[in-house]
Amino acid sequence: MWRDLLGRFLAARWGRPRVERAGLFPRRARAGRPKIDVHDVGHHFARVVALHDVNVKIHAGEFVCLLGPSGCGKTTLLYALAGHIQPSGGRVSIDGVEVKGPAPDRLLVFQEPALFPWLTVRQNIVYPLRARGLTRREAADRASAFIPLVQLEGFDDALPHQLSGGMRQRVQLARALAVDPAVLLMDEPFGALDAQTRSAMHQLLQQIWLRDRKTVVFVTHDVREALVLGDRVVVMAARPGRVLHDLDVRLPRPRDPDEPKLVELSRWIRAELRRTEAAAAQDEAEEPPRTEDGDARVGEGRSAPRGWPPDVGAPL
Amino acid sequence: MKGAALLAGGLLTWELLSRLGPWPRWLFPGPAAVASSLVAMGADGRLGAAVLRSLGRLAQGYSLSVAIGVPLGVATARSALVRTAVRPVVLGMQALPSICWLPLAILWFGLSEAAILFVVVMGSLLAVAIGTEDAVSSVDPILLRAAGTLGIRGPRFYYGVLLPGALPGVLTGLKLGWSFAWRALMAGELLFVAGGLGQLLQAGRELLDAAQVMGVMVAIVAIGMTVDRVLFRVLELRVRRRWGLVEAAAA
Amino acid sequence: MRAATVALAVLAAALAPGCREEPPADRPLRLGYFPNITHGQALVGVDDGTIARELGGKLDPKMFNAGPSAMEALLVGDLDASYVGAGPAVIAYFRSERAGLRVVAGAVSGGAVLVVRDARSAQDLAGKRVGSPQLGNTQDVALRTWLRAHGLSDRGGPRGVEVTPLTNADNLAMFRRGDLAGAWVPEPWGARLVAEAGGRILVDERSLWEGGRFPTTILVVSPRALERRPADVAALLRAHVALTRRWQADPEGFGRLANEAYGRRTGKPLKDAVLRDALSRLEPLDDPMPAQLARLAQHAQALGFAPPGDPSGMVDATILREVARR
Numbered sequence: 021m022w023r024d025l026l027g028r029f030l031a032a033r034w035g036r037p038r039v040e041r042a043g044l045f046p047r048r049a050r051a052g053r054p055k056i057d058v059h060d061v062g063h064h065f066a067r068v069v070a071l072h073d074v075n076v077k078i079h080a081g082e083f084v085c086l087l088g089p090s091g092c093g094k095t096t097l098l099y100a101l102a103g104h105i106q107p108s109g110g111r112v113s114i115d116g117v118e119v120k121g122p123a124p125d126r127l128l129v130f131q132e133p134a135l136f137p138w139l140t141v142r143q144n145i146v147y148p149l150r151a152r153g154l155t156r157r158e159a160a161d162r163a164s165a166f167i168p169l170v171q172l173e174g175f176d177d178a179l180p181h182q183l184s185g186g187m188r189q190r191v192q193l194a195r196a197l198a199v200d201p202a203v204l205l206m207d208e209p210f211g212a213l214d215a216q217t218r219s220a221m222h223q224l225l226q227q228i229w230l231r232d233r234k235t236v237v238f239v240t241h242d243v244r245e246a247l248v249l250g251d252r253v254v255v256m257a258a259r260p261g262r263v264l265h266d267l268d269v270r271l272p273r274p275r276d277p278d279e280p281k282l283v284e285l286s287r288w289i290r291a292e293l294r295r296t297e298a299a300a301a302q303d304e305a306e307e308p309p310r311t312e313d314g315d316a317r318v319g320e321g322r323s324a325p326r327g328w329p330p331d332v333g334a335p336l
Numbered sequence: 337m338k339g340a341a342l343l344a345g346g347l348l349t350w351e352l353l354s355r356l357g358p359w360p361r362w363l364f365p366g367p368a369a370v371a372s373s374l375v376a377m378g379a380d381g382r383l384g385a386a387v388l389r390s391l392g393r394l395a396q397g398y399s400l401s402v403a404i405g406v407p408l409g410v411a412t413a414r415s416a417l418v419r420t421a422v423r424p425v426v427l428g429m430q431a432l433p434s435i436c437w438l439p440l441a442i443l444w445f446g447l448s449e450a451a452i453l454f455v456v457v458m459g460s461l462l463a464v465a466i467g468t469e470d471a472v473s474s475v476d477p478i479l480l481r482a483a484g485t486l487g488i489r490g491p492r493f494y495y496g497v498l499l500p501g502a503l504p505g506v507l508t509g510l511k512l513g514w515s516f517a518w519r520a521l522m523a524g525e526l527l528f529v530a531g532g533l534g535q536l537l538q539a540g541r542e543l544l545d546a547a548q549v550m551g552v553m554v555a556i557v558a559i560g561m562t563v564d565r566v567l568f569r570v571l572e573l574r575v576r577r578r579w580g581l582v583e584a585a586a587a
Numbered sequence: 588m589r590a591a592t593v594a595l596a597v598l599a600a601a602l603a604p605g606c607r608e609e610p611p612a613d614r615p616l617r618l619g620y621f622p623n624i625t626h627g628q629a630l631v632g633v634d635d636g637t638i639a640r641e642l643g644g645k646l647d648p649k650m651f652n653a654g655p656s657a658m659e660a661l662l663v664g665d666l667d668a669s670y671v672g673a674g675p676a677v678i679a680y681f682r683s684e685r686a687g688l689r690v691v692a693g694a695v696s697g698g699a700v701l702v703v704r705d706a707r708s709a710q711d712l713a714g715k716r717v718g719s720p721q722l723g724n725t726q727d728v729a730l731r732t733w734l735r736a737h738g739l740s741d742r743g744g745p746r747g748v749e750v751t752p753l754t755n756a757d758n759l760a761m762f763r764r765g766d767l768a769g770a771w772v773p774e775p776w777g778a779r780l781v782a783e784a785g786g787r788i789l790v791d792e793r794s795l796w797e798g799g800r801f802p803t804t805i806l807v808v809s810p811r812a813l814e815r816r817p818a819d820v821a822a823l824l825r826a827h828v829a830l831t832r833r834w835q836a837d838p839e840g841f842g843r844l845a846n847e848a849y850g851r852r853t854g855k856p857l858k859d860a861v862l863r864d865a866l867s868r869l870e871p872l873d874d875p876m877p878a879q880l881a882r883l884a885q886h887a888q889a890l891g892f893a894p895p896g897d898p899s900g901m902v903d904a905t906i907l908r909e910v911a912r913r
Contacts, residue, residue: 102485124487134482137579138500147496148486181580199486362682363663380891446764447757542655542722542752543892544662544682 044285047252047266053116055080055235056101056203061110063096063261070096071107072260080202081233085240085250089293093261094239095207101237102128102205114203124152127201131208133188135180135195141167142176145195152199166194170224186217190224197228206238210245219277222248226274243286243293248275255289257296264296265289365547370554373547382536383555389531390521391559393449397456398517405461405513406506409468410498423469426462434459434520438527452524459520460513467509471502504575511568518560533559615647616812616819619657619669622650622852624775624865625695625804628830629670630848631841641826642819650852652754654724662687667812668823670694672773673802674725674892677884680901681893689813689903690875691820692827694804697793698869699726700777701733702762702786703769709737715768716749718758720776723892725803725883727752729792730771732886741890759784773803775857775865782861791868801879803869817906824910827873834871842866873911877902 054077063071071093078084086094099105100112103121112119114126122128135144142163149159167176170190180188189209196204210218226249229236240246246253247269255265275282347367354366365373377383411418412426437458438451445451475498483489483497499506525534533556540548576582618638620629629648632638639646649666651657654675660666662683668691679687706712712734719727731741731750740747753761758770763784770780771790780786793799806827808820834841842862850856857865877899884898 104481104484122484122487126485128481128485130478130482132478134478136479136482136497136500138503147492148488151486151488151492151496179578179580195486360662360683360686362684446766447753447761539722544655544658544679 043269043271043281044253044288045268045270047268050077050079052079054078055082055115056237057111057113057116058097058101059111059113061097061100061107061112063093063100063105063107063109069260071100072262074110074261074263076254076263076266078235078237080235083229083236083238083249083251085238085246085253086256087240087243087246087250087253087289088256088261088264089241089258089297091258091261092256093258094241094256096261097256098128098205098207098237098239101203102126104128124199125202127196127199127204129192129196129204129206129209131211133180133185133192135188135191137180140177140179141172141183141191144180144191145198148195148199162198166198169197169228170194184217186213186221189213189221193221193225193228197232201234203235203237206236208239208241211240211242218245222277223274225249230273243289244277244282247271247282247286247289248277253289255292257293257300259300265292362544363546365550369547370550373545374551374554377536377548377551386531386533386536386552387555387559390525390533393452393456393525393532394517394521397453397521398460398514400453401457401461401464401513401517402510404457405464405509406468406499408461409465409470409506409509410472410494412465412469413472414498426465429458430462430466434516435523437520438523441524442527447527452521452527455524455527456517456520459523460517463516464509464513467512468502468506471505471509472498474505475501504572504579504581507568507572507575511564511572514568515560515564518563522556613645615645616642616816616823617647617649617665617667618823619649619651619660619666619671621652621654621657621670622849623773624842624845624849624857624862625672625698625773625869626670627834627841627845627871628694628827630852631833631844632826632830634848634851635844637830638823638826641822641829643822645819653721655721658688661807661809664809664811666809667816668806668808668820670804670806672725673805673880673883674723674728674887675721676805676807677880677887677898677901678723678893680898681884681888681896685896685900686810688807689810690805690807690877690880690901691813691903692806692824692873692907693802693875694806694827694831694871694873696800696803696870696872696876698774698777698803698865699729699771699792700774700788700868701730701769701771701790701792702777702780702784703789704762704765704767704786706769706789708789709734709739712748712768713739714745714747716743716751716766718751718753718761718767718770718772720752720755720758720772722752723887724752726771726773726792728883728887728890728892729795731890733771733790733795735889762786774869775861777868778861778865779857782858782864793868796879800870800872800876802876802883805875805880813903813906821906821910824906828907828910831871831873838866838871839863841871873907875902875904875907877904 056076056078058074058076061071061074062069074093074097076084076097086097088094096105100107101114101119103119103123103126136147139147145163145166146159149162150156154162163176167173170193172187172190172194175183175187180191183191192209210221213221222245238246238249250269253265253267253269254263255267256262257264269285271279271282351366351368354361354364354369357364361369374383408422408426412422413419434455437455441451441454445454479497479501483493488497521532522534522537525532526538533552537549537552537556540546540552573582618629618633620626620633622630633646633648638648649660651660651669654672657666657669657671658675658679661669662679676688676690701717703712717730719730721727727750734741734748734750741750743749751767755772755776758767758772759776759779761767762770762780769786769789770776772780777788781788792801795801806824808823813820846856846862880901881898884893884901887893888895
């Protein structure tokens with residue numbers, strides 16, 4: 021079993037993707053200290069192996085998409101980066117410092133808008149800034165700058181429940197950008213939006229990223245979304261959660277999801293994922309399953325680990 | 337319209353029963369006698385003074401229970417240690433009718449205002465605390481996560497995220513606590529002569545004046561409903577509308 | 588099934604206040620009284636069997652703690668007769684539209700005092716709190732009437748006195764703690780306030796009435812009992828008159844018996860000195876004193892405690908006169 025897995029892993033690593041010339045290249049190690057270093061990280065919930073020996077290095081200014089089917093541990097990995105989960109093995113460090121909990125240099129953007137329902141759009145942006153010690157004036161200025169950036173002029177005083185899903189998600193994006201973290205961690209932020217809104221959000225996010233060049237780690241299970249947005253796509257597989265391919269995307273920006281090249285690449289990645297899954301299913305048919313449920317996502321909600329983050333607010 | 341007709345019908349039946357029923361009218365006065373007793377109590381200032389006194393006490397006792405109950409509820413919801421230590425006691429004491437605190441109140445505070453306040457606080461504190469705890473525990477975890485990742489912590493977290501997030505639920509607890517406080521106050525005011533509506537009720541009994549007893553009961557019901565239906569309803573509706581829990585268009 | 592029965596019972600109770608089944612005439616006479624020295628005839632007569640003997644054993648004594656509850660019981664038909672303070676009896680009479688009771692005899696006159704801490708006159712009590720035994724009872728009415736006669740309100744305020752009805756025991760406790768500037772109480776509580784709490788008698792109520800006599804305890808019966816079982820009422824009155832005469836003849840000996848009976852009920856007999864002091868201010872008297880009762884009724888009506896009405900039909904002394912003549 022293990023030998024088989026290793027063999028397949030090596031093949032995936034060194035068996036060059038045939039589509040190389042079409043825009044995808046195996047990740048080449050970069051010089052210099054990475055911004056984010058995920059080293060031999062493993063994690064399990066009870067007896068479910070969510071992550072197994074994951075190694076990823078992310079450099080400052082990169083836009084990295086973690087792509088994979090549900091259960092591949094991509095969300096778990098993201099939460100480990102955010103500091104909301106302590107992995108059971110290995111080491112996650114940022115700028116060489118081990119991650120021990122959430123910190124102001126990283127910010128998580130959720131699939132749900134996660135806006136404070138009693139605050140207006142403007143207040144939702146201002147309040148966290150005030151909490152981070154900005155003066156009233158500075159916070160107001162930033163809100164005024166970011167609300168137009170996400171195309172919400174005129175909605176300053178609207179309450180979240182008066183907005184559409186896409187607008188709410190834009191408020192969340194504005195709130196995250198206004199806080200100005202070094203690393204933006206995004207957990208399928210557009211997963212719940214309809215296709216049209218989603219593609220508008222992709223354009224918007226690309227524009228903003230091209231302007232600011234923040235380090236972004238973006239979790240998605242949508243192959244095309246990953247190819248449209250990412251500089252780099254880390255393809256993950258489930259059971260156990262592991263990295264299948266680590267690919268550089270070399271396509272000109274801004275990208276169009278219907279571009280033939282992009283469509284072709286996404287077809288290839290999808291085939292690759294299907295192949296891995298079929299092999300795993302065959303393994304399982306031969307052997308008793310190692311886990312009842314490989315879904316690394318916990319919590320009855322979609323992505324958030326169950327319960328409250330241990331670090332929210334001060335302990336009593 | 338229909339409601340008014342039904343009310344009128346009910347009052348008429350009551351008056352007829354009082355006048356034609358087999359029992360003496362002074363034991364079972366009709367609405368006219370009750371109303372005239374209410375008017376008499378209002379005219380000589382007894383009713384107004386009693387209402388003011390009762391509401392004053394209620395304001396003190398209830399504020400005290402909110403001031404203690406809300407932080408207690410938050411602490412129970414947020415700290416496993418407090419939860420283990422306090423929760424069984426709170427739940428157990430919640431089962432105790434507030435009137436059971438009377439004897440202890442008298443032993444500790446004598447026949448004083450403090451004794452009545454004690455009964456009011458004990459009667460409503462736990463409902464407030466339990467309501468707050470429930471509300472805080474059921475705040476959407478995504479909001480707490482968002483607060484965590486946005487770096488909102490300390491007092492700003494409690495006043496800016498946790499309490500507002502729990503507010504719709506906390507209001508329900510506050511409303512329940514208010515109705516408990518009101519009941520406990522009436523029990524406490526029957527304790528000894530210290531003014532207030534409970535006392536006016538007791539006086540009616542001691543003077544064998546059933547019309548006064550019923551009149552005061554009507555006043556107690558009216559005040560209870562006013563606060564519950566008007567004050568809390570309006571407050572709840574406003575909060576729910578702002579929080580987006582009801583359709584703004586529907587209102 | 589059971590729930591339905593209970594529901595029916597509740598409904599019936601709610602719809603039928605005062606509709607009690609008529610007790611048959613050979614049922615025992617239900618007599619109310621309080622564990623109080625001013626109810627001496629009842630205490631001694633119940634305990635040594637005098638009353639039961641006259642009634643041929645048909646006595647069902649019921650003890651109450653306060654006038655209003657005894658009067659409630661009498662009005663709704665749970666009592667046939669009761670020793671009671673004059674105040675609650677007057678209020679019950681008018682409240683029941685003069686149909687609920689008749690006064691058939693007096694029992695005790697006097698025995699009510701205003702004990703104060705340091706006041707020298709009514710004016711010294713202004714702005715303070717004074718206790719009374721019960722809203723609308725004899726002493727409560729007397730206190731409020733006396734305050735008004737001295738130009739003071741009985742509803743508190745700087746130019747008034749806050750009259751606070753309390754149980755006798757609470758009056759003593761609060762007086763001792765200094766929470767009361769005074770208390771208008773019946774004996775033996777007056778004597779106890781003096782002996783145990785260092786109080787001083789400011790007003791002996793006897794000084795307020797012509798001839799020094801006024802009804803403190805009286806004997807009332809329900810009109811139904813008077814009408815349907817006059818023989819039993821007469822028997823009760825025979826016992827009452829005999830007991831009253833015994834008390835008048837030997838105040839000290841009778842007082843001791845009453846104190847023993849009081850001790851059996853409350854667990855704590857009075858000290859000899861307190862008992863002697865208390866007895867010195869009260870007088871057993873079977874005269875129902877209609878004139879004084881009428882005046883008391885006017886006072887209660889003036890205070891708004893009793894509805895207006897003519898007190899003349901309240902006393903029915905026919906049987907008492909017959910019994911006394913023999």
